[in-house]
Amino acid sequence: MKLRRCAVLYLEPREELDIDWAALFAGTSTLAASTRWLALAPHLDREIEVDAADLAALGAVGASVWTERDTVLRHHDAAVVDRLLGHGLLLAQAQQEQEQEQASQQEQSGAGPLDILRARDETLRAQHWRPLAALAHTFSRWRDVRSDTGMEAPSFDELLARHGNPPPPVQQVTGSAPAVPLPAAEPGVLDAVLLRRYTGRNYDTGASLPLAVAARLLQRTFGAQELRHVGPHANVLKKTSPSGGGLHPVEAFVLVQRVAGLAPGLYHYHPLDNTLLPLRAATPEQAAALAMQMVADQHWLADAALQVVMVGRVERSFWKYRNHQKAYRAMSLDAGHLSQTFYLLAAEAGLPAFITAAINDIDIENMLGLDHLRHAVIAVCGCGVATTGAREMVELRYGETGLGQASA
Ligand SMILES: Cc1cc2nc3c(=O)[nH]c(=O)nc-3n(C[C@H](O)[C@H](O)[C@H](O)COP(=O)(O)O)c2cc1C
Numbered sequence: 151m152k153l154r155r156c157a158v159l160y161l162e163p164r165e166e167l168d169i170d171w172a173a174l175f176a177g178t179s180t181l182a183a184s185t186r187w188l189a190l191a192p193h194l195d196r197e198i199e200v201d202a203a204d205l206a207a208l209g210a211v212g213a214s215v216w217t218e219r220d221t222v223l224r225h226h227d228a229a230v231v232d233r234l235l236g237h238g239l240l241l242a243q244a245q246q247e248q249e250q251e252q253a254s255q256q257e258q259s260g261a262g263p264l265d266i267l268r269a270r271d272e273t274l275r276a277q278h279w280r281p282l283a284a285l286a287h288t289f290s291r292w293r294d295v296r297s298d299t300g301m302e303a304p305s306f307d308e309l310l311a312r313h314g315n316p317p318p319p320v321q322q323v324t325g326s327a328p329a330v331p332l333p334a335a336e337p338g339v340l341d342a343v344l345l346r347r348y349t350g351r352n353y354d355t356g357a358s359l360p361l362a363v364a365a366r367l368l369q370r371t372f373g374a375q376e377l378r379h380v381g382p383h384a385n386v387l388k389k390t391s392p393s394g395g396g397l398h399p400v401e402a403f404v405l406v407q408r409v410a411g412l413a414p415g416l417y418h419y420h421p422l423d424n425t426l427l428p429l430r431a432a433t434p435e436q437a438a439a440l441a442m443q444m445v446a447d448q449h450w451l452a453d454a455a456l457q458v459v460m461v462g463r464v465e466r467s468f469w470k471y472r473n474h475q476k477a478y479r480a481m482s483l484d485a486g487h488l489s490q491t492f493y494l495l496a497a498e499a500g501l502p503a504f505i506t507a508a509i510n511d512i513d514i515e516n517m518l519g520l521d522h523l524r525h526a527v528i529a530v531c532g533c534g535v536a537t538t539g540a541r542e543m544v545e546l547r548y549g550e551t552g553l554g555q556a557s558a
Contacts, residue, residue, distance in 0.1 A: 151218075151219045151242050151243070152216035152217060152218055152243040153218075153219050153242060153243070154211060154212060154213055154214065154216050155208060155213040155239065155240055156191050156194075156213065156239055157271055157274050157275045157281075158191060158192050158285065159189060159190070159191045159208065159213070159239060160190045160191075160281075160285055161189055161190070161200070161205065161208075162187070162188045163186075164185065164186055165183050165185045166183070168181070168183075168184070169181070169182070170182035186199055187199065187201065187202075187204075188200070189208070189239055190288075190289060191239060192274055192279070192284040192285055192287070192288035192289075192523065193267075193270040193271045193273065193523065194237070194238050194267075194270070195288060198237050203227065204239075206226065207230050207231060207240070208239060208240070210222065210225060211240060216243045219231065235264060238271070241267060241268045241271050242264045242268065243268075244265070244268070270523075273523050273524065276465075277464050277465055277523055278469075278471075278473050278474075279464070279468065279523070280475055283475075284523070286478070287522065287526055288522060288523075291511035291512050292508075292511055293513060294443075294510060294513060295446040295447075295508075343494045343495075344494070344497075346497040346500075347493045347497040348497075348502055349502065349504050349505075350501070350502020350503060350504055350533075351502075352502075352536050352537045352538060353451075353453035353455065353502075353536065353537065354536060354537040355408075357455065357534070357535035358409060358410045358455060359408065359409045359410065359455045359535070360409075361409060361410050361411040361412065363499050364409045364412070365424070366499070367456070367499070368419050368424075368426075368458075369424050370390055371389075371458075371488055372389070372401065372419055372421055372458070372488065373419075373421045373422075374389060374421045374422050375388050375389060377422060386398070389421070391484070391487035391488050391490075391491045392484075392487055393487070394467070394471070394480030395470045395480070397469075397470060398466075399462045399464070399484065400460050400481065400484045400485050400488055401418070401419070401421065401460075401463060402418075402419040402421075402458045402459070402460065403417070403418055403419070403458070403461055403518050404416070404417045404419050404456065404458055404459075405417075405437060405444065405458075405459070406426075407434065407437045407438060407441060407455050407534075408434075408455040409456055413428070413431055414432045414433065414434050415429070415430050415432040415437060416432070416517060417429055419458075438452065441457055443510055443513050443517075444457065444459065444510060444513070444514055444517075444530055445457075445508065445509055446508050446509060446510050448506060451504045451506055451532060453534065454503075454504065454533055454534035455532075455533065455534035455535065456533050456534065458492065458531050458532065459509075459514055459527060459530050460489070460528045460531065461525050461528065462484070462485065462525070462526035462528055464481075464525065467481050481526060481528065489505040492505075492533070493531075501534065501535060503531060503533040504532050504533075505529055505530070506531075507528070507529045509529065509530050514527045515527060
């Protein structure tokens with residue numbers, strides 16, 4: 151059997167502080183610090199505690215070239231090697247091509263644990279992730295963060311009591327000459343929406359979005375305004391937001407709660423066809439529960455009539471930006487641009503919108519059947535009719551459409 155180390159592995163000496171009760175009662179230092187080594191590997195999606203013998207073996211086996219197991223065993227215990235294989239930090243090569251074929255067949259029909267671990271590592275290798283980006287992405291995802299596990303945001307008053315005053319809203323930069331005064335901003339056509347944009351936290355659960363409003367929001371934010379051919383079999387989309395490399399890797403998965411004419415549930419939005427592909431039907435109650443789970447119990451956002459999960463297609467972006475330091479950042483920025491366009495279209499319709507990165511990414515991946523190594527769930531935005539405040543603006547633009555009325 152031949153072995154190699156997984157493609158991406160970081161080792162963290164994590165310090166944990168605890169009360170030293172014996173010291174406390176003896177009247178001396180009460181903080182006890184202990185350190186343990188954790189292996190962080192994005193293809194495994196969980197932290198693994200390792201010891202000094204594991205560290206030595208991991209340092210001795212390369213991540214590119216396969217090494218005979220017997221060679222490794224000359225300097226390292228079989229028990230250590232087997233443990234690391236079991237964890238997926240070391241990987242076993244399928245011995246022959248024939249076995250490799252069997253392994254890929256097994257993946258559909260009950261692959262062995264070592265085959266599955268190797269396949270996860272190969273998926274990671276195939277995406278061209280920058281290792282630190284893969285690590286940050288994998289280990290910043292949430293599973294089942296709910297209000298009772300700390301999602302309820304502290305008020306500003308609580309923050310002030312806890313942390314004192316924040317740094318001032320503007321930094322004082324020392325220039326080389328006095329600041330140059332600029333003329334006041336002249337009125338412009340964008341002002342009507344720019345100045346009305348706001349984050350809504352009071353969505354009306356009795357009001358539906360008209361289909362035309364939802365369709366415009368989706369098409370003008372996530373839809374292709376143009377298709378450009380850049381090669382015989384290569385196309386790029388032109389959207390209303392910019393995109394790193396023009397690749398537009400971020401796509402929209404939609405959770406409908408209340409849109410007139412659309413059944414509640416999960417959909418994928420097709421940016422060229424301007425269609426919503428149903429993925430999972432839901433009752434209104436189920437859709438509301440999915441929304442709450444997605445936004446980690448932020449009930450002030452979950453009531454929005456329509457939510458959009460922005461998902462970065464890693465393979466599309468990293469096709470160009472292979473192992474690139476800035477690729478993950480660029481993909482996140484793409485989602486930020488799309489979100490602002492979404493906000494402005496909502497403002498145009500007289501509606502509040504929201505964006506949140508405080509999401510249960512892992513639960514969303516499970517809902518949508520996504521692999522975090524191939525699809526980066528970045529943020530959720532949404533929109534709906536406000537219970538108070540924004541109503542006049544809604545009527546300004548959609549006065550005749552019945553926006554704000556309870557859904558049929
Ligand atoms: C990246 C990002 C993440 C955000 N996350 C949350 C969030 O988790 N919950 C929330 O209620 N608002 C969230 N917001 C909204 C901000 O709180 C909001 O933009 C801010 O309070 C300013 O209000 P305005 O958008 O109405 O100008 C987020 C905004 C951004 C840009």
